[in-house]
Amino acid sequence: MREEGGELTVRDPVSAPDAEGRPRRVTRRFPLFTKDTARPEGGGRAASGDAFAPARQWPVLAVLGLVGLGLVVTAFGQFRLGTLLIGIALLGGGAMRWLLPDVGMLAVRSRFTDIVTYGVMGLAIVLLAMMAQPNPWLQIPFLKDTLHFTVTSE
Incomplete structure (x- = not known):
């Protein structure tokens, strides 16, 4: 798991490995046993963080x-x-x-x-x-x- 451009990405373990042995395909899906879930699209605050x-x-x-x-x-x-x-x-x-x-x-x-x-x-x-x-x-x-x-x- 790593962050690219502010987005969380996970290497998909079922894709074919590259020359270094890491899976090639990158997805936004979380791994099978996740500790957190992604916020829904549009789930950000409706007003700024310093608002009441x-x-x-x-x-x-x-x-x-x-x-x-x-x-x-x-x-x-x-x-x-x-x-x-x-x-x-x-x-x-x-x-x-x-x-x-x-x-x-x-x-x-x-x-x-x-x-x-x-x-x-x-x-x-x-x-x-x-x-x-x-x-x-x-x-x-x-x-x-x-x-x-x-x-x-x-």
Whole structure:
């Protein structure tokens, strides 16, 4: 293991050796038994290191704050509005992950995986909130037929 240009590189042990007997192929992957893991792409601080701690992690705090607000609104009897806030918070997290170069602790996995995860979960929660009974804001006709065929025993 050595550093080249600020990046950690590891010689891949399965490649053919060079004249000195070292493997030729270089990869960014960590060896099998690693003591540490690489930070996700975009996982750097969202603000400079000398900034106040919450300012460095403002993206994740914004998402968690909106989710918390949605949970409080839901607890006070506004189910649809609260769940919409939760879904919008996740969609906003996906948008921040896509648009911002560094999002701090909002970066959990690779950029693509985070965007897809936040987007799918946020969209599912928003759609379910819009279809909640009574008086749904969104009606999808084939879902009623699907439910009818799965519940009835005829």
